[in-house]
Amino acid sequence: MDNSAVRTEGLTKVYKDFWRRKSVSALTNLNLNIERGEIFGLLGPNGSGKTTTVKLLLGLLFPTSGKSWLLGYSSVDLKVKSKIGFLPEESYLYKFLNAEEILDFYGKLFDIPKTERKLRIDKLIHDVGLNPYRKRPLSQYSKGMLRRIGLAQAIINDPDLVILDEPTSGLDPIASREIKDLILDFKEQGKTVILCSHLLADVQNICDRIAILNKGVLQVMGNVRELLSQKDIIEFVVKNLSDNDILEVETFIKSRSGDVLSINHPASTLEELFLAIIQQSK
Amino acid sequence: MILTIAGHTFREVIRKKILHVLIGLGILIIIVSPFIPTTDEPDARVKMMLVVFFQVVVFLCIVGVIFLSATSLPHEIEDRTIYGVLSKPVSRLKIVAGKITGFALLSVLVLIILGLVNVVAIQRIASRLPEEFRSILKARNEFAASRFSIQGKVHHVREGIAWIEGGRTGIALWSFSDLYKKLADKSSLEVEFNLKIDCSRKDVDAIPLVVGIEDAGAGQCKTSILSAKIDEPLTIKIDREIVKKSGTINITAFPMHSMDYIGVTGEDAKLYSVQKGFISNYIKAMGVTFLKFLLIITIAVMGSTYLSAPVSIVSALVVFLCGHILDFVKDFSLVIQRYDVHEHALPPVLKKPNILLVYIEYLIKKPLEWVSVILPDFKRFDSLKFLLKGINISWETVGISVGYTALYAGICLFIASVIFKKREFL
Structure with missing residues (x-):
């Protein structure tokens, strides 16, 4: 059995103009192997080929060459889509429906039985914090609320593979943190998550592995810790050390031919500060 | 799955203001239609209501449905809501079929609402008509003469019409055979003459006409003298019992006075069996009209799988209009x-x-x-002519229309699914 959640071999996409002439190479010879149960970050600047990769995996685009497999099935196989959840870059939702109706519609597309569908809808609406607004048309939702309901629809089928394109865009730090916690929950449940994001801090915090694309070409792929670790730099985090002790340690390092690059107090992240202040004010 | 997409499409459209405006406008036109100036004939208002409904209200609704069905997919592609559907385990064929089904359901709703208003209004107006003018509310089956001949002398023949002078010099004879097999038990019979009438006397608008109805088997004949008006059809009821005996009847006609003339052909006398009422015929007409909706919806959705919304609307409208002028083409x-x-x-x-x-x-x-x-023939869905003449729309006509629609819509659906399957979403 193929243990990969996602596998691509030489995946290439070339956009052609009206006269079928080669216009833009959006993706070139992408070889990916994402293991089941991991959170995988797909990074890159605008136009790097992230969204093209996702669209190729979902069958919204057809590859010029190469192949891809999802959960052991060819990505063109319709059966595999029942095991996938997808949150697009923007919340492309039917604005004339309310939260219940849209989740019911997507649930029907997955052929989920009526009673089970109702239970899941209730739970998801509650989980994404939209219970008070469940009957309100989506046209009256804020961007953050749309993102939440978008996420709910992406997991209505309890998918094995969740593809999230910029899941935290438009969300305030609290909601953003909740989404990140939700993604970590997915991992605990054994789900595979592909996360496309510009917010590198988010990716760093929650992803097991990442791939960085640029101009449609895979630049680097690997474990986040390994990629970020600087082998020639050593960091000590020490508590309750006097200034004299610090000086002594510095002298010792220099005596052993080491270069002290900086000695300072570690700063908390702005996110942690924000969350702490909001928590205190409650 | 098709029904899920159809239900979703239906729900989307019924929440649009354009549909409410369309239905409101349709009802307004139906209510106003009896007040449109027309001829002095007592049943002219009823005819006008039918004409206005089938030619104006239906046309408006079709334009509205074209607008909605031709824009649905392009709008979903444009605002990218289609991503949510395409990423689910739904084939593209089912998406297209679901869209068509959704708009077909919408058409049924629109036709039921407007048709009900129209038929109630017609019944109200028609209930005030004198009995002899209620033929428009009948559903008659037409039988053409199996044999036509002229006994005696033909005065002259002009442009294929044989002219007979009055005074029993010549008698026109139409034979209708095998009626026993063709007629239903509860139907009544009537014969309708569309004769050309001429008179050498001045200021005459009607002549006395001798009409004989003969049971060909028993040889019994019932003769009556009727007043035949110039340029007006003459309808005579026939005793149903006469057919039970032999199944073949001969109908004769000649002008009573020697100064009068009738011009006749084999087509001028038609026998009708009056079986069912106006309502059942109207429902059939609406059914055939629905097929017209279904066909143009399929064409509009097919176009929208590849074209942008405005181009899709225009192309569907052009196909619809050209489909009415194929003879001209x-x-x-x-x-x-x-x-x-x-x-x-x-x-x-x-x-x-x-x-x-x-x-x-x-x-x-x-x-x-x-x-x-290649273009669809929309004229074959014209059911107004049947209603105006009070002629029953045969199941054969309905069946042929269903078959034609199924074949044409099937081909369109196939083409649409092939195009949509190959489409990429950037």
């Missing part, structure tokens, strides 16, 4: 051809064909012929 190619074939009948100036005309003919003749073959 065919004739148009013939008009140019005639310049060559019937040269002797043309004015001198056109006798020698212009080389440019010949060239144009060569260029457009075949394409026009192909266009007329």
Whole structure:
């Protein structure tokens, strides 16, 4: 059995103009192997080929060459889509429906039985914090609320593979943190998550592995810790050390031919500060 | 899955204001239609209501449905809500079929609402009509004469019409056979004459006409003298029992006075069996009209799988309008051809064909012929003519319309699914 959640071999996409002439190479010879149960970050600047990769995996685009497999099935196989959840870059939702109706519609597309569908809808609406607004048309939702309901629809089928394109865009730090916690929950449940994001801090915090694309070409792929670790730099985090002790340690390092690059107090992240202040004010 | 997409499409459309405006406008037109000035005939208002409904209200609804169905997919592609559906385990064929089904459901709703208003209004107006003018509310089955002959002397023949002078010099005879097999048990019979009437006396608008109805088997004949008005059909009821005996009846007619003339052909006397009422015939007419909706919806959705919303609307409208003038499209190619074939009948100036005309003919003749073959024939869904004449729409007519729609819509659905399957979403 193929243990990969996602596998691509030489995946290439070339956009052609009206006269079928080669216009833009959006993706070139992408070889990916994402293991089941991991959170995988797909990074890159605008136009790097992230969204093209996702669209190729979902069958919204057809590859010029190469192949891809999802959960052991060819990505063109319709059966595999029942095991996938997808949150697009923007919340492309039917604005004339309310939260219940849209989740019911997507649930029907997955052929989920009526009673089970109702239970899941209730739970998801509650989980994404939209219970008070469940009957309100989506046209009256804020961007953050749309993102939440978008996420709910992406997991209505309890998918094995969740593809999230910029899941935290438009969300305030609290909601953003909740989404990140939700993604970590997915991992605990054994789900595979592909996360496309510009917010590198988010990716760093929650992803097991990442791939960085640029101009449609895979630049680097690997474990986040390994990629970020600087082998020639050593960091000590020490508590309750006097200034004299610090000086002594510095002298010792220099005596052993080491270069002290900086000695300072570690700063908390702005996110942690924000969350702490909001928590205190409650 | 198709029904899920259909239900979603239906729900989306019924929440749009354009649909509410369309239904409101339709009801308004139906209510106003009896007040449109028309002829003095007592049943003219009822006819006007039918004409307005089937030619104005239905046309408006079709334009509205074209607008909605041709824009649905392009809008979903444009605002990218289609991503949510395409990423689910739904085939693209089912998406297209679901869209068509959704708009078909919408058409059913619109036709039921407007049809109900129309039929209630017609019944109200028609209930005030004198009995003899309620034939429009009947559903009659037509039988053509199996044999036509003239006994005695024909005064003269002009343009295929045999003229008989009154005073029993000649008698027109129409035979209708095998009626026993064709008639349903509860139907009643009537014969309708559409005779040409001429009179050498001045200021006469009706002549006395001797009409005989004969049981061909038993030889029994019932003769009556009726007043036949010029340019008006003459309808006579026939005793149902006469057919039970032999199944063949002969109908004769001649003018009573020698100064009067009737012009007759084999088509001028028609026998009708009156089986069911107006409502059942109206429902059939609505059913055939629905097929028209279904066909144009399929064409509009097919176009929208590839074209942008405005182009899709325009192309569906063009197909719809051209589908009503297929005869003209065919004739148009013939008009140019005639310049060559019937040269002797043309004015001198056109006798020698212009080389440019010949060239144009060569260029457009075949394409026009192909266009007329490819385009759907929307005229075959014209059920108004049946209602106006009070003629029953046969199940055969309905069946042929269903078959034609199924075949054409099936081909369109196939093409649409192939195009949509190959489509990429950037």
